[in-house]
Amino acid sequence: xxxxxxxxxxxxxxxxxxxxxxxxxxxxxxxxxxxxxxxxxxxxxxxxxxxxxxxxxxxxxxxxxxxxxxxxxxxxxxxxxxxxxxxxxxxxxxxxxxxxxxxxxxxxxxxxxxxxxxxxxxxxxxxxxxxxxxxxxxxxxxxxxxxxxxxxxxxxxxxxxxxxxxxxxxxxxxxxxxxxxxxxxxxxxxxxxxxxxxxxxxxxxxxxxxxxxxxxxxxxxxxxxxxxxxxxxxxxxxxxxxxxxxxxxxxxxxxxxxxxxxxxxxxxxxxxxxxxxxxxxxxxxxxxxxxxxxxxxxxxxxxxxxxxxxxxxxxxxxxxxxxxxxxx
Amino acid sequence: xxxxxxxxxxxxxxxxxxxxxxxxxxxxxxxxxxxxxxxxxxxxxxxxxxxxxxxxxxxxxxxxxxxxxxxxxxxxxxxxxxxxxxxxxxxxxxxxxxxxxxxxxxxxxxxxxxxxxxxxxxxxxxxxxxxxxxxxxxxxxxxxxxxxxxxxxxxxxxxxxxxxxxxxxxxxxxxxxxxxxxxxxxxxxxxxxxxxxxxxxxxxxxxxxxxxxxxxxxxxxxxxxxxxxxxxxxxxxxxxxxxxxxxxxxxxxxxxxxxxxxxxxxxxxxxxxxxxxxxxxxxxxxxxxxxxxxxxxxxxxxxxxxxxxxxxxxxxxxxxxxxxxxxxxxxxxxxxxxxxxxxxx
Numbered sequence: 001x002x003x004x005x006x007x008x009x010x011x012x013x014x015x016x017x018x019x020x021x022x023x024x025x026x027x028x029x030x031x032x033x034x035x036x037x038x039x040x041x042x043x044x045x046x047x048x049x050x051x052x053x054x055x056x057x058x059x060x061x062x063x064x065x066x067x068x069x070x071x072x073x074x075x076x077x078x079x080x081x082x083x084x085x086x087x088x089x090x091x092x093x094x095x096x097x098x099x100x101x102x103x104x105x106x107x108x109x110x111x112x113x114x115x116x117x118x119x120x121x122x123x124x125x126x127x128x129x130x131x132x133x134x135x136x137x138x139x140x141x142x143x144x145x146x147x148x149x150x151x152x153x154x155x156x157x158x159x160x161x162x163x164x165x166x167x168x169x170x171x172x173x174x175x176x177x178x179x180x181x182x183x184x185x186x187x188x189x190x191x192x193x194x195x196x197x198x199x200x201x202x203x204x205x206x207x208x209x210x211x212x213x214x215x216x217x218x219x220x221x222x223x224x225x226x227x228x229x230x231x232x233x234x235x236x237x238x239x240x241x242x243x244x245x246x247x248x249x250x251x252x253x254x255x256x257x258x259x260x261x262x263x264x265x266x267x268x269x270x271x272x273x274x275x276x277x278x279x280x281x282x283x284x285x286x287x288x289x290x291x292x293x294x295x296x297x298x299x300x301x302x303x304x305x306x307x308x309x310x311x312x313x314x315x316x317x318x319x320x321x322x323x324x325x326x327x328x
Numbered sequence: 329x330x331x332x333x334x335x336x337x338x339x340x341x342x343x344x345x346x347x348x349x350x351x352x353x354x355x356x357x358x359x360x361x362x363x364x365x366x367x368x369x370x371x372x373x374x375x376x377x378x379x380x381x382x383x384x385x386x387x388x389x390x391x392x393x394x395x396x397x398x399x400x401x402x403x404x405x406x407x408x409x410x411x412x413x414x415x416x417x418x419x420x421x422x423x424x425x426x427x428x429x430x431x432x433x434x435x436x437x438x439x440x441x442x443x444x445x446x447x448x449x450x451x452x453x454x455x456x457x458x459x460x461x462x463x464x465x466x467x468x469x470x471x472x473x474x475x476x477x478x479x480x481x482x483x484x485x486x487x488x489x490x491x492x493x494x495x496x497x498x499x500x501x502x503x504x505x506x507x508x509x510x511x512x513x514x515x516x517x518x519x520x521x522x523x524x525x526x527x528x529x530x531x532x533x534x535x536x537x538x539x540x541x542x543x544x545x546x547x548x549x550x551x552x553x554x555x556x557x558x559x560x561x562x563x564x565x566x567x568x569x570x571x572x573x574x575x576x577x578x579x580x581x582x583x584x585x586x587x588x589x590x591x592x593x594x595x596x597x598x599x600x601x602x603x604x605x606x607x608x609x610x611x612x613x614x615x616x617x618x619x620x621x622x623x624x625x626x627x628x629x630x631x632x633x634x635x636x637x638x639x640x641x642x643x644x645x646x647x648x649x650x651x652x653x654x655x656x657x658x659x660x661x662x663x664x665x666x667x668x669x670x671x672x673x
Contacts (some may be wrong), residue, residue, distance in 0.1 A: 043537040044508075082630060115414050123392055157625055160402075187564065189622040192608035201499035217567075217610035258542035259612050260571035267592065268549060269571070271542040 003074060005176050006032040006055070007207040011068035011078075012048075013054045013234075022279045024050040024063065026232040029305070032176065032225075035206040039219030039240065041255075042229035045276055048212045051229070052178045054078075055084040056095050091121040098181040100161040103168060104153040110137075110164055111149040117171050136167040140314035141197050158192035166198070173205060180212045182296035193253065195222055197242070216255060220244055228252050232279060234305060240310040248319040250292045251297060294318045345424070345589065346526055346558050347389040347412060347445075351567045352421035354382040354407050379629050381407040382418070383582035386656070389526075394559040396573030396590070398566060398605075402629050404582040413447040413528040414438075443473060446519035448568030450531035456503040456518075462489070463499035464662055473522060484521075491554075493515035493547055509540035516547065520555070533568060545572060547567055554631045555667045566609050570594050572617045578602050581629055581637040584656055588663035598665035636668065 012231040013025035025047045030037045042048040055070055057077060070077040072093065074174050077085065088131045097103055105113055114133035120128075123269060130149070133169055137145035153161060162182055169177055178197075183191040202209050211223055219240060220228055226243045228236045228251065237247040247253040255269035256262060274291040277283060283290050285300040294298070305315040341367075342369065358369060358377040367374050382404040389395050397407045403603050411423070412415040414430065414606045423430045425441055433441070447456035458628075464473055467485040470476045476484040486496035492513040503511055512532065519527060529548070531540045536627065551557060563569050569576060574591045586599040597603045602623040624641040627633055639649040648668050656666040 018486070026381045159625060186606060187626065188566070188608045189400065190625065191610075192622065215610065217539070217614075221614040222611045233619065244612060244615075255538055256612065258539050260542075261565040261611060261613070263571060265571055266549075268546045269542040271546055273538040273543075274511060276537070276538065293493070319436050 002034060004021065004031045004033050005073065007069075007071040008051075008055070009049065009069040009071065010067040011054060011070060012293040013050050013059055013063060014032065014066040015063040015263075016187050017062055017280075020280050023232050023282075024279060025054060028068075028232075028234050028306075030225075030228075030234065030237060032208045032210060034175075034208055035202060037202055037209040037211055039075070039211045039223030039226040040210055041214065041216060041219055041226060041230065043186050043214055043276055045231075045279065046229040047232040047279075049180050050094065052210060052212050055118045055176075056089055056093055056178055057082070058095075084199045087121070090117060090174075091172045092174050093176045094166055094172070094174040096169050096179040096182045097163075098184055100158075100167050101153065102164040104161065107152050109150055109152055114149070114168060114171065117168055121172055123186040132165075132171060136170050137164070139170065139201070141193065142166075144168070144244050159194065162186060162194060163197075166194070168285070170201065174207060176210070178210045178212070178266060181214070183215070184215070185220065191218075216244070217261075230253070231277060231282055233287065233315060234313075235315045236313070237305070242312060246320075248293050248308065248321065249288075249316050249319075250316040250320065251288050253320055254291075286315075294320075294322065333618065343463075344391055345388045346393075346426060347387075347423075348407075348424035348427075348562075349385060349387040349412070350422040350424070351409070352382055352385045352387075352411060352418045352423070352575070353380070354404070354411060354416070355380055355419045360455075367554060371477055377630055380582050380632070381629065382411065383580075384421075385582075385584050387412075387577060387584070391525075392556065392558055392573060394573045396569035396576040397560060397562045397579065398564065398569050399579035400564060400578060400626055402581070402603075403433055403579040404629075405562050405579050408527045408579070409447070409530045409560060412560055413445050414442040415447065424434060425525065427503040433637075444524045445526045445528065446457070446522060447528045448512075448515050448519050448532045450534050452508050452535065455515055456511060457547050458503055461500055461502060462494075462514055466499075466521050469597060470521045475522060483665045484496070488517045488521045491520065491542075491551070505665070507540075508536055510546055512536060513547070516544075516551070520551065525556070526558045526560075528562070530562045533563075533565070534563065534565065541568075548572065566594075567607065577606070581632050583637060583666065584667045585638065585667070586663075587656070588660075588665075590615055592660065592663050596660070596663075598659050598663060598670070599638075599667050600642045600644055600669070602665075604641075604643075605658060 009029050011028045015022040015024055028051055032262045040051060054065055065078045081083055111130060111133060115129040118129035119130050132144045134149060137148060141146055142160060142163055156164060183194050213219060223240050226240045227234045230251050236243060236252045243252060244256060247256055254272040258268060259270060263269050272291055277287060286303050289295045289299045297319060303315045303317050307312050307313045308319060356379045360376055364374050387407060397405045411418050430438060459498040463485045466488050468483055470484060470575060471481060483501055488494045489499060494513050494517060533544050561569060561572055573590045574590060576590050577584055580601050585601045597606055608622060634653050636649045637650045646658055646668065654666040654668050656664050659665045659670050
């Protein structure tokens, strides 16, 4: 088997605040193969975005990578210099943010920003760079890219702006794209268009994709693999169809159960009681214990993530292994 | 469907209209400033900009019903919600509350009437005063309107908080000490404290995490039964609307394009816009599939396309759609749709 694009091993990203150490990412491991889409799913504060920021080296103090390896094509990103990281960032690894205005400079025209990005990593003439910018805008489905290149970000709609941000990420044909909730703020019809474009691109260019989202339904249609995060840790990992059809972790099962379309109309939704604990004050043992319907004495100890079925890993002492339990 | 459900449905159909909107239109105008007026005098082509946020909407909400109002950004669903809640006057049209014309009544009657319609907002961070304690947020309005005496204040607030699933022990706290889900519960307690019978929820669960969203939706359903509430539930999330609503109204650029009972809309959508909206929704049951695509973007409401607003994006558009505005008419029992295709068939 070919070398995976990205292999994250036991990553720990901690924030050393005055109130204490916040373990935003704690012992996270996953692999992304070439041309595959990994859906990184979790609720707010689960550490999914910080995982993305750690990979691309954008964790600001008081946070820092406290341990583990981020192997990108065999090279450990956690240990390279800022200079080396800068030569990769935007070039071989790119990121798309939820708010495209985080990527775009409001006072510069699109062409200025795109040409600058091309020339930052490639020695070429401005005309060649413009050509590349125009081609990429066309690729993400922006009509009349020649005219649109001369526009400012505020002249685009939200969906178009996100397309421009995606086009900028694609300029250097990166091997890995990290997308942090890029369609969450968009309307459903526009979200559908962008998901379709992204799917096509991943399939044709062989780019690997990490899609960070809280929306299981988006991951269901887009990703190959899924990793579910809770309180800084991955609690379950596996192929999308298997995890969504037969969840092993009670938290995954709870998330799937609370999606309205999975419930009978008009009947109460199955809900997870309580709320996400503060990362500063996690309950000892399994972090999900206090909300879990299956919690037992064993859960007072900290569970490790283990492979209990072929291709299925779960961090739980009492996983849902019976078919009847999963359906419930 | 069970017999009991059809019976309640029949009872609902017979229910008196709680809220009736007739020909509601809301325009937002941007007047020309001084420089603009001079430029216009001198022959420059500057004009006042008018947005038709809501354009001739008729809507009836019967007692005990949950009506889902769906549409994408800029379709006027929030504006319509505000008009229904009485916090924004329409530019044209009539609003009947329990059969009485709200706009022609004396201000005193209207005040009492408005109290019976309350609104729950999307952003639980922006809709609570950060400098007020929870007890005052929940209890201020009932006190002002004389629903509770100073002596009974504490007990009343406790009851309201408990009903919304909040521990009354927290009533001395400020909003920033609560999580998003709990803040939304404060918003719900505040709305229900003045004993309304009609609630307008404007994207009330959109900002919440999935597991918290389920808790709040369950609370809405529980309160509906306990207090016999009627809801206008505004959302862009079709999954949520499908789960909660008896009837669904779909808007596009200020107009209602389709209106039908929930099961009908999701089983047999009539309008091409409804169809493409449903096709775009990601479903958890779907696996690695090509996403269905509606072409194009939502046009600017400043300059909407003529005829049927949806024609530039519609896969079935005919020449007639560009010039003639389709009217909303019945295509099946209880289902109304505004599309010229229904005339052809």
